[in-house]
Amino acid sequence: MTVNTLSIIKADDWHLHLRDGEALEAVIGHTAKQFARAVVMPNLKPPVTTVALAQAYQSRIEQAMIKAGIPAGSFTPLMTLYLTDNTSPDEIVRAKETGAAVAVKLYPAGATTNSDAGATDLLGRCSTVLETMQRVGLPLLVHGEVTDPSVDVFDREALFIDRVMIPLRKAFPALRVVFEHLTTKDGVDYVRDAEGPVAATLTPQHMLYNRNVIFQGGVRPHYYCLPILKREVHRQALLDAATSDSPRFFLGTDSAPHSKGLKENACGCAGCYTALHAMELYATAFDQAGKLDRLEAFASLRGPDFYGLPRNTETITLQRGSFVIPNELAFGKETIVPLAAGETLGWKFC
Numbered sequence: 510m511t512v513n514t515l516s517i518i519k520a521d522d523w524h525l526h527l528r529d530g531e532a533l534e535a536v537i538g539h540t541a542k543q544f545a546r547a548v549v550m551p552n553l554k555p556p557v558t559t560v561a562l563a564q565a566y567q568s569r570i571e572q573a574m575i576k577a578g579i580p581a582g583s584f585t586p587l588m589t590l591y592l593t594d595n596t597s598p599d600e601i602v603r604a605k606e607t608g609a610a611v612a613v614k615l616y617p618a619g620a621t622t623n624s625d626a627g628a629t630d631l632l633g634r635c636s637t638v639l640e641t642m643q644r645v646g647l648p649l650l651v652h653g654e655v656t657d658p659s660v661d662v663f664d665r666e667a668l669f670i671d672r673v674m675i676p677l678r679k680a681f682p683a684l685r686v687v688f689e690h691l692t693t694k695d696g697v698d699y700v701r702d703a704e705g706p707v708a709a710t711l712t713p714q715h716m717l718y719n720r721n722v723i724f725q726g727g728v729r730p731h732y733y734c735l736p737i738l739k740r741e742v743h744r745q746a747l748l749d750a751a752t753s754d755s756p757r758f759f760l761g762t763d764s765a766p767h768s769k770g771l772k773e774n775a776c777g778c779a780g781c782y783t784a785l786h787a788m789e790l791y792a793t794a795f796d797q798a799g800k801l802d803r804l805e806a807f808a809s810l811r812g813p814d815f816y817g818l819p820r821n822t823e824t825i826t827l828q829r830g831s832f833v834i835p836n837e838l839a840f841g842k843e844t845i846v847p848l849a850a851g852e853t854l855g856w857k858f859c
């Protein structure tokens with residue numbers, strides 16, 4: 510039987526880039542419409558490295574919400590700290606005690622957008638901080654790619670498992686770890702079978718596309734993100750994981766806005782913009798797999814369960830129907846191109 514309407518508990522986005530200033534004001538309304546909460550990534554310039562900076566950033570997000578006319582209390586930004594070689598254990602304790610941050614994000618130095626200040630030697634220089642996080646129960650969110658320039662860009666996640674993830678989790682077995690924006694079958698196998706508190710977020714683009722889409726008819730920068738899209742076998746493994754019974758795989762869009770000019774560029778930025786139509790994209794992927802009945806667990810239940818937060822109570826409705834993704838959206842003085850611009854999706858968020 511074809512399902513034409515899908516009502517589920519309102520979802521949360523466990524991996525989101527909101528930026529700051531005009532960009533923040535341009536994008537906040539999209540996420541606040543689709544999601545009740547979002548884990549906001551700290552890779553601003555300069556990065557959000559302290560409780561004070563996280564609190565200040567959260568206030569700017571709240572100001573942007575007011576300016577955008579988003580009803581107070583309808584959306585909650587959950588803040589994160591950016592791990593550096595100099596993060597202090599006291600800051601971790603303060604983050605936990607005040608609730609100013611729900612997690613700490615690891616950007617291996619040089620891995621992606623604004624990662625220059627990231628950790629250079631996780632198990633060496635950050636070990637006291639990791640021990641403190643393990644003790645107080647603050648999760649580590651991991652950008653899981655090695656940065657070794659001799660490693661092929663398509664192999665960087667798989668190698669990260671052996672070089673960083675396994676030693677890290679052996680040293681800190683009770684540390685809560687989220688393998689962010691997982692993109693490979695290797696990653697899926699690791700997260701599914703590992704012992705202890707480990708989970709992963711999955712983006713819509715990695716579930717919908719393989720790497721061919723980046724080169725279809727010419728180079729297409731709006732399909733370029735990090736970690737980069739992989740082969741079909743990996744896409745299939747991610748879709749299988751998302752639609753499985755495992756509680757370890759949940760929604761994180763990694764919506765990462767960059768202006769059209771910075772994407773359509775000789776050295777284009779990495780990131781796909783999906784905040785506008787995230788639930789429609791996920792519904793399309795789940796529908797293609799014949800697993801729409803699994804969308805609610807993936808989008809709305811497993812994330813809060815992992816973070817130890819209450820599930821949302823409000824419901825949302827997705828309806829079957831044609832939704833043409835706009836070619837461009839306003840983005841401060843510039844514009845932004847959403848993922849799959851101009852294409853038609855079979856689901857609409859009501």
Ligand code: NCD
Nearest residue numbers: 526621622734735765779780
């Ligand atoms: C992100 C960004 O632009 O901030 N880009 C991306 O391609 N995902 C950074 C990140 O999450 O790697």
Ligand code: ZN
Nearest residue numbers: 524550763765
């Ligand atoms: Zn990200």
